[in-house]
Amino acid sequence: MPYSRLQSAVHAGERIGRLETDPDLGSDENFTIASRWFQTCMMQHESPQCRHNGEEDLPTRLIDVEPFEPRIKMTRGTKGTYVALSHCWGGHSHFTAKTSNVDEIMAGMAMERLPANFRDAIIITRRLGFQYLWIDSLCILQDSKTDWALESKDMGKIYQNAAMTIAASVSPDSSRGLLTTFEPPDLELSPPFGIGREYDHTILGNLRLKRNHYSYGLPEVLRYGALSSRGWAFQERFFSKRILHYGGSQIYWECQEDHYSADGEGATPMMNTQGSDVLRFQSQSFFNVYQLKSASKDDLYRSWYEVVSKYCKSRAFTFDSDKLPALSGIVSYFNDLISDRYVAGLWEADLLMGLLWKPHGCHTPKSYRAPSWSWASLDGWIAFEGECHKRIVHKTDAELVSVDAKLSGPNPFGEIICGYLEMRGVSISVLCDRAVYKDSHIHLGNCEPDGRFSSADAAIPKPGEAPGPRGDKLLFHNEKGLVLDGQPSNTYLLFIIATVVEIDHTGYTASHALLLCSESVQRNTYRRVGIASWEIGSPIGSLPWISQRITIV
Numbered sequence: 001m002p003y004s005r006l007q008s009a010v011h012a013g014e015r016i017g018r019l020e021t022d023p024d025l026g027s028d029e030n031f032t033i034a035s036r037w038f039q040t041c042m043m044q045h046e047s048p049q050c051r052h053n054g055e056e057d058l059p060t061r062l063i064d065v066e067p068f069e070p071r072i073k074m075t076r077g078t079k080g081t082y083v084a085l086s087h088c089w090g091g092h093s094h095f096t097a098k099t100s101n102v103d104e105i106m107a108g109m110a111m112e113r114l115p116a117n118f119r120d121a122i123i124i125t126r127r128l129g130f131q132y133l134w135i136d137s138l139c140i141l142q143d144s145k146t147d148w149a150l151e152s153k154d155m156g157k158i159y160q161n162a163a164m165t166i167a168a169s170v171s172p173d174s175s176r177g178l179l180t181t182f183e184p185p186d187l188e189l190s191p192p193f194g195i196g197r198e199y200d201h202t203i204l205g206n207l208r209l210k211r212n213h214y215s216y217g218l219p220e221v222l223r224y225g226a227l228s229s230r231g232w233a234f235q236e237r238f239f240s241k242r243i244l245h246y247g248g249s250q251i252y253w254e255c256q257e258d259h260y261s262a263d264g265e266g267a268t269p270m271m272n273t274q275g276s277d278v279l280r281f282q283s284q285s286f287f288n289v290y291q292l293k294s295a296s297k298d299d300l301y302r303s304w305y306e307v308v309s310k311y312c313k314s315r316a317f318t319f320d321s322d323k324l325p326a327l328s329g330i331v332s333y334f335n336d337l338i339s340d341r342y343v344a345g346l347w348e349a350d351l352l353m354g355l356l357w358k359p360h361g362c363h364t365p366k367s368y369r370a371p372s373w374s375w376a377s378l379d380g381w382i383a384f385e386g387e388c389h390k391r392i393v394h395k396t397d398a399e400l401v402s403v404d405a406k407l408s409g410p411n412p413f414g415e416i417i418c419g420y421l422e423m424r425g426v427s428i429s430v431l432c433d434r435a436v437y438k439d440s441h442i443h444l445g446n447c448e449p450d451g452r453f454s455s456a457d458a459a460i461p462k463p464g465e466a467p468g469p470r471g472d473k474l475l476f477h478n479e480k481g482l483v484l485d486g487q488p489s490n491t492y493l494l495f496i497i498a499t500v501v502e503i504d505h506t507g508y509t510a511s512h513a514l515l516l517c518s519e520s521v522q523r524n525t526y527r528r529v530g531i532a533s534w535e536i537g538s539p540i541g542s543l544p545w546i547s548q549r550i551t552i553v
Contacts, residue, residue, distance in 0.1 A: 021250045021262045026120070026179030030251055031127045033262055034244055037253040038128065038164060041242055047257040049241045055079040056161035060151060061097075061139040062132040065125045069108035072097065072138065082132035084162040085121045086236040086243075088226050089137065089318050091175030096137040099144055109138075116177035117168050123179065124166055124244075134158060136232075149325075149409035155232075156329020160239035167237075169245040169252075172226040178246040218252040218261055221245055231315040231326045238307075238330055292337060300338050301350045305357075305384035307334075308345065308375060312382040320365040321415050323376050328413035335413070342412070344374040344405040344419045351400055351421075352498050356385035356512050358531055371405065371419035372527040373514070373552045385500060385512060385533075397496040397511070398425035401549065421552045423495075426545040430492040430515065492517050493526060495550065499536065509536045516552065525551045 022029045041050045058075035062082055095114055097105060111119050118135060125133040136155075141147040159165060168178050225247070227233045237243065245252040253260040292303060311327060324345060331342055340347045346354035355373055362380030370376035405419030493516040501509045515530030534540050 019263050023182040023249065024179075025181070025246060025251060026123065030262065031124075034124075034251055034253070035128055037244070037260055038242065041253075041255050041257070045255065045257040047255070049256050053163070055081055057157070058082060058132070058161075059134050059139060059154070059158050062134055063122065063138060064131060065122045065133055066131050067108060069110055070122055070133075071108045072102070072106045073132075074106075080132065081130065081163050082134055082161075083125055083128070083130050083164045083166055084134040084159055084236070084240075085117070085136075085166050085168070086159075086227060086233050086240070087117050087121075087135075087168040088171060088173055088230050088233075090173035091115055096142040097140065099141055102141060105138070115174035117171055117174040120178040120246075121166050121168075128164075130163065134162065145409055149411040149414055152325050153328050153332060153411040153413060156235055156239045156333055159236045159329070160241070162240065164242045164244060165236065165240040167227060167233075167243050167245045169221050169225040169227045170248045171246075180248070182249040218245065218247075218254065218259055221247045221252060229314050229316050231311075231317040231322060234311050234315060235327060235329045239333075292333075295337070297338060300334065301347060301353070304334055304338075304347065305354070308357075309381070309383055312375065312380065314381075320367060320369060320379075323365075323369060323379075324416065325411060325414040328411055331413040343403050344370050344416055345376040346374060348400075348403060351403060352396060352398060353385065353500075355421075355497055355514060356500075356531065358383045358385070368418075370416060371421065371553055372529070373421050374419065377528075395499040397498055398423045419553070422549070423552070424547070424549045425495055425497070426547050427493050427495040427516075427550070428543055428545050430494045492529065493550075494532060495526075496545070510534060511536065511541065514552075516550070519553060523551065524549065525553055527553055 024030070042053050045051060056079060058078055058080050059082075060075060061072050062075055063070050064073045095118070111122070114122075118138070121133060121135065125131075140151045166178070168176075170176075171178065222228055225245075242255045243253070245254060250262040252262070292300065295303065307330060308327075317323060317326065327345075335342055338347060338349075340349045342348075343351075357375045359378055360381040360383060362378040362382070364377070365379055375382045401422040401424060403419075403421045405416045408415040408417050494513045495516055496511055496513045499509065499511050510533045512531070512533045514528050515532055516526035517529045519525040519527050
């Protein structure tokens with residue numbers, strides 16, 4: 001059946017269902033729709049980032065798409081307009097910019113040599129009337145650590161300054177392409193009746209029933225699309241003014257003010273079938289970049305913890321070492337607002353709160369990436385104490401002596417080689433054992449380590465008390481992957497960080513501590529292996545805590 005776009009009803013509220021879409025995402029019709037979305041955003045939207053349409057500082061290199069064979073161009077500090085591509089790496093083609101071929105690609109690149117995603121992005125750029133396109137793997141020298149470090153720290157500005165971002169939202173690698181043609185299932189029903197108004201029997205249109213052919217809406221594309229799991233894409237979406245998403249069956253539009261889909265322009269609610277806002281945590285505007293400028297310092301710290309928590313959830317990297325660099329654009333933006341020292345994923349002035357992160361289903365990467373006290377040392381979802389609620393540090397139980405991290409390159413917010421944290425505070429020994437006697441210990445909870453033991457208990461010795469049943473409640477978290485060194489029992493250190501009050505109707509007050517494992521007894525050096533908290537008034541607070549100065553690596 002040939003494609004024909006159904007005419008929307010003239011009278012408001014009389015259209016049922018969605019408009020029929022052209023299954024060829026590279027058709028004139030789809031380019032007309034995309035161009036109209038862009039013009040509407042620029043000319044009619046009130047949001048400052050939508051209205052902003054002036055020339056911006058150009059990235060170091062751009063792809064000039066006007067020649068028959070696109071070429072890389074050095075911008076030399078000029079201003080202009082360009083679009084950027086957000087995509088997943090991988091696939092059969094490994095065509096990238098390198099020191100060995102940069103002169104060649106500046107002269108011209110044959111389209112047939114480029115992977116499908118790049119070819120399609122060039123076509124989209126041309127059809128929408130732009131001259132310049134930015135693609136990370138072609139505009140950054142991939143074999144130069146210096147060039148990569150310098151360019152990656154400006155990644156946020158590159159996407160923020162782009163007039164539009166083209167998102168290969170469902171392409172798992174660079175070979176799939178964006179301008180695909182969707183082939184819907186062969187099920188279509190056209191019942192022999194029309195839709196009309198009772199009072200004048202006017203026929204407004206015919207009813208056509210079609211199977212819901214995998215036609216995800218924008219919420220599903222943002223949640224399940226391949227791009228949503230890519231680590232680098234997080235800050236690309238965070239900063240983009242406007243995004244043109246290429247899905248599996250249609251195109252979508254997203255900006256700070258509105259969202260559209262080709263099957264119902266301006267009429268697609270960001271809701272799932274249950275009616276909940278599935279974009280609450282997925283939306284580009286879960287943090288409005290411009291609104292952050294007026295936030296208080298405390299709110300900025302809390303926003304940072306929310307950013308990290310969302311960033312760590314379901315994000316993957318081609319290289320494990322990219323975890324910190326892939327966030328460096330957002331770090332740079334927050335750094336300008338907070339004016340604080342950034343160290344290994346945390347901010348020095350709020351470091352004690354920043355240490356109180358909780359891992360959920362985490363594992364340790366194969367190679368070193370960050371000190372154990374940093375959330376970046378693990379892969380998996382991270383949650384922070386006080387992330388969602390306002391909190392006040394009622395009492396600081398630890399004193400920060402010094403903290404530092406050694407960088408591997410010129411990016412001040414990028415990859416690190418090592419780091420340490422030195423603190424003064426109070427601590428007590430903790431016993432982790434397969435069979436802790438609950439009549440002589442205060443029970444902390446189950447460790448569930450991935451070691452020789454299927455499970456183990458953590459407890460604090462309770463000297464001088466007679467045996468008897470005991471089960472004090474204590475919330476205990478520890479990273480999956482804690483190995484008990486193959487010993488029947490191990491002694492760890494519980495080091496109190498702070499007492500925190502949550503500002504809500506409960507007024508819950510608790511002490512929070514890190515669970516540490518000794519790295520060097522002589523140097524009093526430890527690594528973090530867990531976190532614990534207990535409500536004020538617990539017997540744990542009256543135990544014989546000792547003061548000491550420790551280093552955590």
